Amino acid sequence: MFFILSKTLHFLLMPFLWVLALLLGALFLRSAQKKRICLVAVLVILVVLSTPFLSNEAWRAWEVAAVPIRTIGHYDAAVILTGVTSYREDIPDRINTSRGSDRFLHPLQLYRAHKIDKFIITGGHGKVLGGGVPEADQIEKVLLMAGIPAEAIITESNSRNTHENALNTASLLQQHPGINRLLLVTSAFHMRRAAGCFAKAGVAATSFSTDFYSKPRQFTPDELIIPSVDAFGSWHLLIHEISGYLVYKVLGYC
Known part of the structure; x- marks a missing residue:
């Protein structure tokens, strides 16, 4: 049962699914204010999670450092x-x-x-x-x-x-x-x-x-400004792992 639940959680923590759900909300909700909230949320998620520099900083903070x-x-x-x-x-x-x-x-x-x-x-x-x-x-x-x-x-x-x-x-x-x-x-x-x-x-x-996903910091336009599909996609794995770690802590597994 735990194995199946972990696979379900992996699906629900997908940022693409969040964007899709918010877009559907903006399409079908009747309230104009709620539509705007959904669209603003989509924009924030896309901008933040597709910025390579921010993605790299998150990976650097979470990953356990290499040992020479x-x-x-x-x-x-x-x-x-x-x-x-x-x-x-x-x-x-x-x-x-x-x-x-x-x-x-x-x-x-x-x-x-x-x-x-x-x-x-x-x-x-x-x-x-x-x-x-x-x-x-x-x-x-x-x-x-x-x-x-x-x-x-x-x-x-x-x-x-x-x-x-x-x-x-x-x-x-x-x-x-x-x-x-x-x-x-x-x-x-x-x-x-x-x-x-x-x-x-x-x-x-x-x-x-x-198997490191992080890399040395680079303060270049392609890292700070230009959106990246790879950066956006990598957040799914990171969010899943952090959530899994927290669940394991609650269950007393680690």
């Missing part, structure tokens, strides 16, 4: 949170990745640098209806193709959200008492929630953020 690789010590394993692959029935003969593949590419870099010994991949499939190939299994295949030995990869493929990632990883670690020093790897925007969940589950791990 040179400062990373040695860890027994990197815990990789999934959410960056998808299974397509029409092209099942390959691994399909989306933005966020740094979640497993950066740990691969750390492995080659002898900073981690193993990979713990946690995550099932994210479909509300039907089944699919667990994402942990898909990332495992990528690592195997990259030459990582099978004995260096541990997978957990039942989790469907961050809360379950933490609980199932904690249970998995009980079967591997030799794994103590952990590096938690996920996207920078997701690290607050992930780190909180793992700490709540009793799993001590050092955060290692990847």
Whole structure:
């Protein structure tokens, strides 16, 4: 039930849906004052959320900062949170990745640098209806193709959200008492929630953020004045993540 509710919340927090609802209000409401309020609200949302500089500032404030690789010590394993692959029935003969593949590419870099010994991949499939190939299994295949030995990869493929990632990883670690020093790897925007969940589950791990949406500040016309569809679209993910973090806090998950 919680999984379905989270998917519903993801839809309702879409700024495009807000704009559409307000435009419908301006079209069908009888009151001229309410029509103006709806139109002004649409204008404010479009201007604010499509300004790249404001979007970047929001991302910079929320994302957990990067840790230089040179400062990373040695860890027994990197815990990789999934959410960056998808299974397509029409092209099942390959691994399909989306933005966020740094979640497993950066740990691969750390492995080659002898900073981690193993990979713990946690995550099932994210479909509300039907089944699919667990994402942990898909990332495992990528690592195997990259030459990582099978004995260096541990997978957990039942989790469907961050809360379950933490609980199932904690249970998995009980079967591997030799794994103590952990590096938690996920996207920078997701690290607050992930780190909180793992700490709540009793799993001590050092955060290692990847997949950054923020960038250095630029005071240029294209950042300050010119509207951007990409900036507008990125707010959906950020609003969803902040809302998810707050819900997890209320529920005591993190």
